[in-house]
Amino acid sequence: MSMKRTLHFVFKIGDRTKTIKFYRDILGMKVLRHEEFEEGCKATCNGPYDGKWSKTMIGYGPEDNNFVCELTYNYGVGKYAMGNDFQGLHLSSSKAVEACKSSDYKYQTSADGSLQVCDPDGYTFFLSGSASNDTSTASKVTLASSNLQKSVVYWTKIAGMKVYSQSDKQAVLGYNDDQAKLELQDVGKPVEHAKAFGRVAIACPRTQLPGIQDSVKAAGNRVLTELVSLDTPGKATVEVVIVADPDLHEICFVGDEAFRELSQVDPKGDQLLDAAMATDKSSEWFTKRNRSKAEA
Numbered sequence: 001m002s003m004k005r006t007l008h009f010v011f012k013i014g015d016r017t018k019t020i021k022f023y024r025d026i027l028g029m030k031v032l033r034h035e036e037f038e039e040g041c042k043a044t045c046n047g048p049y050d051g052k053w054s055k056t057m058i059g060y061g062p063e064d065n066n067f068v069c070e071l072t073y074n075y076g077v078g079k080y081a082m083g084n085d086f087q088g089l090h091l092s093s094s095k096a097v098e099a100c101k102s103s104d105y106k107y108q109t110s111a112d113g114s115l116q117v118c119d120p121d122g123y124t125f126f127l128s129g130s131a132s133n134d135t136s137t138a139s140k141v142t143l144a145s146s147n148l149q150k151s152v153v154y155w156t157k158i159a160g161m162k163v164y165s166q167s168d169k170q171a172v173l174g175y176n177d178d179q180a181k182l183e184l185q186d187v188g189k190p191v192e193h194a195k196a197f198g199r200v201a202i203a204c205p206r207t208q209l210p211g212i213q214d215s216v217k218a219a220g221n222r223v224l225t226e227l228v229s230l231d232t233p234g235k236a237t238v239e240v241v242i243v244a245d246p247d248l249h250e251i252c253f254v255g256d257e258a259f260r261e262l263s264q265v266d267p268k269g270d271q272l273l274d275a276a277m278a279t280d281k282s283s284e285w286f287t288k289r290n291r292s293k294a295e296a
Contacts, residue, residue, distance in 0.1 A: 002175035003205055004160055006182070007063060007254070007263075009089060009141050010070045010199040011123055012047055014079040016054070017277055018120040019071065023058050026103055026117070027125070028095045028136060032057040032068060033266040034273040035232055043225045043242050043252070046072040047195075056273055060093070060136040063263040067138040067180030070201070075282045079295040082122050083194035085144050085249065087185050090114070093136035094129035121196070140172070141200065142183040143249050144191045151184045154245045158215055159202065191247040199242075199250040206255030209241050216243045224250060236261040 013019045023029045035055045040046055046053040052075045059068025069089070100107055100117050107117040107127075114128040129136070145151040152171050155161045161173040164181060174181040182200070204212070209227055216223050225242035232238075238258045243251050266272070 002160065002162075003208075003256075004175050005203050005256070006067055006175065006180045007201040007203050007259070008057065008059070008068045008070045009086075010045065010072060010201065010252075011121070012077075012080050012196055012198070013071050013073050013121050014077060015120055016056075016071075016073045016280070020056070020058075020273065020277070022105075022119045023069070023071075026096060026099045026105060027091065027127075028093060028099060029058045029060060029069070031269040031273050032059060032063060033263070033269045034276065035235075036272075036276055041230065042228055043230055043240050045070075045199075045230075045252075046074055047197075049074045049077065051076050054276060057263070057269075059138065062265050064260060065178075067141075069138075075280070077295075078283075080121070080196035081194040081295070082196045083192035084187060084189075085191050085193045085247070086123060086196070086198055087142035087144055087183075087187075088116070088124040088126050089138060090126045090128070090140040090142070090183075091136065092129050092133075092139050093127060094133060095136060096127045097129050100127055123196075138180050140181045140183050142185050143200075144187040144247065145184040146187065146189065146191050146247055148184060148186040150246050154219075154221065155182065155184070158212070158219060158221065158243075158245075159251065191249075193248060197250065199252055201252045201254060203254055203256040203259050206239060206257055209239060209253060209255060212243070212253050213241045216241075221246070222248070232262060238262055 037053050040050040054073045056071040059066050100115050105117050107115045110116050114126045117125055155173050164172045169186045171184045172181050222244040224244055227241050229237050229239050236258045239255045241253045
């Protein structure tokens, strides 16, 4: 069994109130923890922005054994240009399927019977599930690839994943059977990240971080942020290395020991998030000045 595990995918969101409502009411996810920051992250967790921002971890269960979503909200940015890099997050949840069908959100039915729906920021979700199974999980994240074979080599040799299935146009990889998988989809053209680009987070023993950094450099790939410590007020300090695959998909490798401490569910998470949204006057500030929030 691999000592690595997939943790979460990072989304940049522009309208926090609408997005949180979608995650709560349609996807049926729960707020696991919420944190506010006065300045940008040293590892660009919130993107290349220096101002005030927040991080909301939301999902179907604790991060110790669930793949979840990290929603990063920059107070001064209202919208992000979308690329073709993120192809979708696959969720198995009969409750989400029913909530989507009974909502005003437009959706399409895919060939496999799953529902394809976009959140308020434009990110795609694939919802599936049967009434006989009331367990909800995030099972797979799909990213675009311009050269499938090259991508598979990177994710197996550098990231340490194993291949679960592969065809001419797609490959499914992961660490263990009970973890969320990564699907690489050959899009037949360059991968465009635009401004909404996200990030996959992977936990590994802290002692492996220097070796991962060295192996990425030795293979001629990009290290975006060298080994660095990240502080969260009142919580554990974690160490991370940020790298990029051949299509420049960002990957955050984080020391597992400290991350398990940091990622404990905060029973006040909902309360902290709701309070932050209630006191967020950033949109009003722009409106009073006949301006709109920046579009990145």
